[in-house]
Every structure is written in structure tokens, then in C-alpha cells.
Amino acid sequence: MADRIPYENTLAAYWEQRRRWEGNISVVGRQSQAVVGDLNRLKTFKTGRALLSCVQVCGKEILIDTDSETLSESQYSGEKPVPKLEPKLASTLSCNARVVAWPRKGVDYWSTNADGTAVGSTVAGRSNGRLTEFPGTGKGMRAAVLYAPSRFQNCFILTRVDALFHELVHAYRAARGHITSCRVEGDDYEGVAEGCVAGQIPHFQRTGMGEFYAIVLTNVLRSERGDTRLRGSHASHIVLPEEVADSQAFLANTAQKNALLRFAAEEPLLFRKLAVLKEIPFNPFAALFS
Numbered sequence: 001m002a003d004r005i006p007y008e009n010t011l012a013a014y015w016e017q018r019r020r021w022e023g024n025i026s027v028v029g030r031q032s033q034a035v036v037g038d039l040n041r042l043k044t045f046k047t048g049r050a051l052l053s054c055v056q057v058c059g060k061e062i063l064i065d066t067d068s069e070t071l072s073e074s075q076y077s078g079e080k081p082v083p084k085l086e087p088k089l090a091s092t093l094s095c096n097a098r099v100v101a102w103p104r105k106g107v108d109y110w111s112t113n114a115d116g117t118a119v120g121s122t123v124a125g126r127s128n129g130r131l132t133e134f135p136g137t138g139k140g141m142r143a144a145v146l147y148a149p150s151r152f153q154n155c156f157i158l159t160r161v162d163a164l165f166h167e168l169v170h171a172y173r174a175a176r177g178h179i180t181s182c183r184v185e186g187d188d189y190e191g192v193a194e195g196c197v198a199g200q201i202p203h204f205q206r207t208g209m210g211e212f213y214a215i216v217l218t219n220v221l222r223s224e225r226g227d228t229r230l231r232g233s234h235a236s237h238i239v240l241p242e243e244v245a246d247s248q249a250f251l252a253n254t255a256q257k258n259a260l261l262r263f264a265a266e267e268p269l270l271f272r273k274l275a276v277l278k279e280i281p282f283n284p285f286a287a288l289f290s
């Protein structure tokens with residue numbers, strides 16, 4: 001019987017075909033052309049340019065993989081896939097995109113994930129088949145964004161560009177080594193959900209800190225586009241109630257305000273670029289110190 005090529009090698013060979021877009025952002029796969037179109041569209045928005053310019057100088061290469069969105073985490077980590085998870089994965093991913101670690105030669109997947117994780121936090125993974133908590137190193141990691149534009153034809157209120165932007169927020173946090181681990185009950189984002197705001201923020205009850213940031217930033221982009229419907233949860237498709245879809249009302253909640261202050265301290269460059277966009281109707285980053 002012929003030797004089977006280890007899966008991680010075929011994935012590495014496929015990722016080697018990537019094409020540079022701008023700065024350290026690359027794209028690979030059959031839907032690359034559409035993703036380049038989405039990146040160019042994102043660049044037409046001030047909020048989009050604020051994030052893209054930070055991602056482009058974050059010191060880590062970010063790959064957008066437009067084909068591999070149906071693969072499970074186990075396939076990236078080189079572990080044996082768990083067959084019973086596959087049908088569920090296929091359906092939940094129909095309106096989803098993800099960020100995964102991009103392993104380096106000779107460095108395993110979970111060590112790479114630990115580099116995206118903040119010091120003092122842990123990331124759950126497997127070592128010799130056993131579930132283990134890996135301590136974050138905070139070094140930052142190369143991140144691959146699994147984003148296939150064809151999946152985003154009808155995803156709640158979100159557009160394709162919203163979905164791409166959301167994942168780039170996660171990729172930036174991973175590149176900066178700022179992911180903090182917290183499993184939020186009821187949220188579907190396991191393992192690398194960042195921090196906990198559950199129970200403190202009234203309209204984001206079941207949302208990890210990393211998702212909270214990605215959602216609030218994407219809401220600023222939506223507002224810049226003139227859309228008044230803002231996303232209000234990660235775990236379910238909820239529109240942010242009208243009474244808090246306003247920068248000052250949003251900051252009137254202490255937990256929400258503290259979460260954004262923490263963001264300003266952790267991501268000062270991105271925060272400064274967002275804080276000057278005072279003309280955007282919903283922009284709590286601009287309202288934070290005014």
C-alpha cells in the first residue's frame with residue numbers, strides 16, 4: 001500500500017500557493033478573486049482602513065483561505081478527525097468563518113495557538129491524544145482566516161464584508177498575542193474565545209470578550225455604511241435594541257465601557273484610528289474619551 005501523505009503537509013503545500021494582496025495579507029483558493037474584491041471594498045470604508053492598516057503592520061502574516069472553510073479544527077492540528085462532528089460542522093459553518101493557527105515547520109498546531117494567546121491565559125488542545133491546557137506565550141501567531149464568500153449570501157443582517165472584517169479582528173488579536181481563553185456557556189466558539197463578559201453586559205449575555213470586540217467593531221463599520229441595524233449577540237441572531245444602539249447609551253453600561261477601555265489599552269494603535277472617526281453615528285470608541 002502506498003504511503004499516505006500526512007494531511008498537514010498537503011495543507012502546507014496548498015497554503016504555499018498564496019498570493020499577496022497588500023502588506024502582510026495573503027489570499028489562497030478558488031474564491032480568491034472574490035475575496036480580493038471584498039478586501040478592496042473594505043478599504044473604501046474608514047473603519048475598514050483603520051483595521052486593515054493595523055493588520056498590515058502587525059508583524060505577522062495573515063492568510064485568507066477561501067477553500068478550506070469546511071475543514072475541522074482537528075484537520076488543522078493534524079489529529080484524527082472526529083466523524084460525528086462533521087455534519088454539525090457543515091451546518092453551523094454555513095453562516096460562519098473562523099481563524100485558525102498557521103503552524104510553522106517543526107512547530108505543532110497547539111504551540112502556535114498558544115503564541116496567539118495572552119500570557120496568563122491558556123488554550124485547550126491535545127498533546128499525545130490527551131486534552132491539555134497550553135499556557136499562552138503572548139508572542140503572537142501567524143493566523144489563517146477561513147472565509148469563503150459564497151457562504152455569505154444570506155447570513156442574518158451581516159454582509160460578506162462584515163463577515164470578513166469580523167474575522168480580521170480575531171486575526172489581528174491572534175497576531176498580537178492577545179487572545180484570552182474563556183469558554184462562554186451557550187456560545188459556539190470554543191477554545192479560543194477571549195475573556196468573559198457573560199452576565200455583565202446586558203445585550204451580550206452569551207458572548208466572549210473577543211467576540212464582543214469583533215461584533216462592536218463590525219457594528220461601527222455597519223453604522224459607517226448607514227445601516228442602523230446592529231448585531232447584539234454572538235450566540236444568536238439578535239439585533240441590538242434601539243435604545244442602546246447609540247454610542248453614549250452603549251457606554252452608559254459600566255461593563256461595556258470597561259471592556260472598551262481594556263481594548264484601548266491592549267490595542268492602542270487600532271483604538272486611536274477608530275477614536276478619530278467621530279462622524280460615524282454608532283462609534284463608542286470615539287465617544288469613550290469625549
Ligand SMILES: [Zn+2]
Pocket residue numbers: 166167170210211214
Ligand atoms: Zn467571531
